[in-house]
Amino acid sequence: MSASGPGPTVQTAWSVTRLALRRSRKGAGATTLMVSVHQICEASTPVIVGLALDDAIARGSVAGTWAWIALLAGIYVVLSACGNGAGPVGVRACTRAEHDVRQAVVARFLDPRGMKGERSTGEALSIASSDASEVGNSVHALASGVSGLAALGVATLALFVTSPLLGLVALVSVLVVVFVAPLLARPLQQRSAAQQEAAAQSAAVAVDLVEGLRVLGGIGAEQTAADRYREMSQVSRRARVRAGAAEALFEGVTSTIGGFLLVAVAAVGALLAMRGELTAGQLVAGVGLAQFLVGPVSRIAYAGALAATTYASARRIADLLNTDYAVGEPAADLPGAVPGQxxxxxxxxRVHGGHLRGLDLRVLMGEFVAMVVDDLGERLELLDLLARRHDPATGRVMVDGVPAEQYPLDDLRRRVVVVPHDASLFTEPVADILGPRPGPALVAARAEEVADSIRELGSLQGGRNLSGGQRQRLSLARALAIDPPVLVLDEPTSALDAVTEAAVAAGLRDLRAGRHTTIVITSSAGVLAAADRVVFVSEGRVVASGRHEELTFDERYAGVVLA
Known part of the structure; x- marks a missing residue:
């Protein structure tokens, strides 16, 4: 039985948004306040002009006129300071919010407990970049929405003071926006989610093509791959167009409401002025406020569209964060892991799983064992079990005589290091790749000249400046430099010629045999001949075990290794 651990904390789109705003809340609050003050100052401008017209200009008071001009200048100073100051503060808060969400996404992908279900590289890239960026825009959505509502409130109140009828007209328009906006936001959310999903699939295809470019070139499948990417990119394009259409409809309807508001207030104001119920200053203030209200309505429309896309991305991130763990940490009441004797x-x-059928295997301390697995599914499942990326359906894996699930995952993965066949290399100097004393590992992997070339270039450019064999030897040297008690390698010499392969096998044996345990899953005769023992796995179980020379008389073994 595997140790059970608690599932991930349940997340929602709103909790992801709160995560984005947790550390950036002060910046988001300051941005919202400054933008709101900016909008209120703009709303007060036509009111001040109207008051100046009635109070000073109409009476011919020069001193009064200059006083109103001074007040207006002060308003513009505050307006300008808040408008210019909100920009950098908002960008900083938005960037911090995006960073925090991306950190949470990356931490979930890198959690040692893993996750159930497969996530493609393209999907992971899309969530960690595009979706995290959209959620970071919640700062802009908050600032635009709150400032728009504040401006609408102040301008509507000012219209009520100027004329209750004008205020009523503005209030009706505001209520229409409040009720219509959520109705239009729903299809926008759905289409935004579909667009993000299509973009993730397109990115996944692009990443697969880039990673397999050499193979595609070798088999002449470049055109087929290009056609596949073209098809997926068109799906993504059509999804984006549909999302853009919904966004345009949202903004168009709300902007139209704002235009009708301007016309209605101007018409009502002109009628009241003609009837003598409004002064010239009040008419100017009313029409100016009506014209100003188009801006806040547009800001609310922009905030609504932004909130819709933010919500769709936040929901995708929440789904990722809610993915169940593949394995659990040991329960608190389990005994500590003490190596057996x-x-x-x-x-x-007696492990059973998707491909394994009662697999039994014992590897002694210090033994160098090679394994031949004739089925790719069996090999991958075995590697996942040894790395404890998931637990077996039945049976168990023992490490130093203790069930693997009783080790804390970090401790287990320091004891048992499983190196995949396609191990990634990063852009870094040799010291970061191999540690301060890489000599023995480089010699064993026959990678001294590879390290010398990297030193000359300054750093490893993600392995792109190395051949396949050089990358493989450097990856092996990196694994050997860790010097773990148990090292599991998957086809570590498949890109090497026979002479280099034999030298690497001998170096691997000389460095680790008798000190630490080494398991190599391979079909290479050179590595098999250097092993203390070869285990042959077929149909999910061990069917033969012995020296390579002895097993070559087994037809099944020979068919896999010598074919």
Missing amino acids: DGIALGVE
Whole structure:
């Protein structure tokens, strides 16, 4: 039985948004306040002009006129300071919010407990970049929405003071916006989610093509791959167009409401002025406020569209964060992991899974064992079990005589290091790749000249400046430099010629045999011949075990290794 651990904390789109705003709340609040003050100052401008017209200009008071001009200048100073200051503060808050969300996404992908279900590289890239960026825009959505509402409130109140009828007209328009906006936001949310999903699929295809470019070139499949990407990119384009159409409809309807508001207030104001119920200053203030209200309505429309896309991305991130763990940490009441005294470094006991059918395996401390697995599914499942990326359906994996699930995951993965066949290399100097004393590991992997070339270039450019064999030897040297008690390698010499392969196998044996345990899953005759023992796995179980020379008389083994 595997140790059970608690599932991830349940997240929602709103909790993801709160995460984005947690550290940036002061910046978001300051941005919202400054933009709101900016909007209120703009709303007060036509009111001040109207008051100046009635109070000073109409009476011919020069001193009064200058006083109103001074007040207006002061308003513009505050307006300008808040408008210019909100920009950098908002960008900083938005960037911090985006960063915090991206950190949470990356932490979930890198959690040692893993996650159930497969996530493609393209999907992971889309969520960690595009979706995190959209959620970071919640700062802009908050600032635009609150400032728009504040401006609408102040301008509507000013219209009520000027004329209750004008205020009523503005209030009706505001209520229409408040009720219509959520109705239009729903299809926008759905289409935004579909667009993000299509973009993720397109990115996944692009990443697959880039990673397999050499293979595609070797088999002449470049055109087929290009056609596939073209098809997926068109799906993404059509999804974006549909999302853009919904966004345009949203903004168009709300802007039209704002235009009708301007016309209605101007018409009512002109009628009241003609009837002598409004002064010239009040008419100017009313029409100016009506014209100003188009801006806040547009800001609310922009905030609504932004909130819709933010919500769609936040929901995708929440779905990721809610993905169940593949394995659990040991329960608190389990005994501590104490290495056994039976001399067995790694044991697999009657394991059943998707491909394995009662696999039994014992590897002694210090033993160098090679494994031949004739089925790719069996090989990948075995590697996942040894790395404890998931637990077996039945049976168990033992490490130093203790069930693997009783080790804390970090401790287990320091004891048992599983190196995949396609291990990634990063852009970094040799010291960061191999540590301060890489000599023995480089010699064993026959990678000294590879390290010398990297030193000359300054850093490793993600492995792009190396051949396949050089990348493989450097990856092996990196694994050997860690010097773990149990090292599991998957086809570590497949890109090497026979002479170099034999030298690497001998170096691997000389460096680790008798000190630490090494398991190599391979079909290479050179590595198999250097191993203390070869285990042959077929149909999900061990069918033969012995020296390579002995097993070559087994037809099944020979068919896999010598074919």
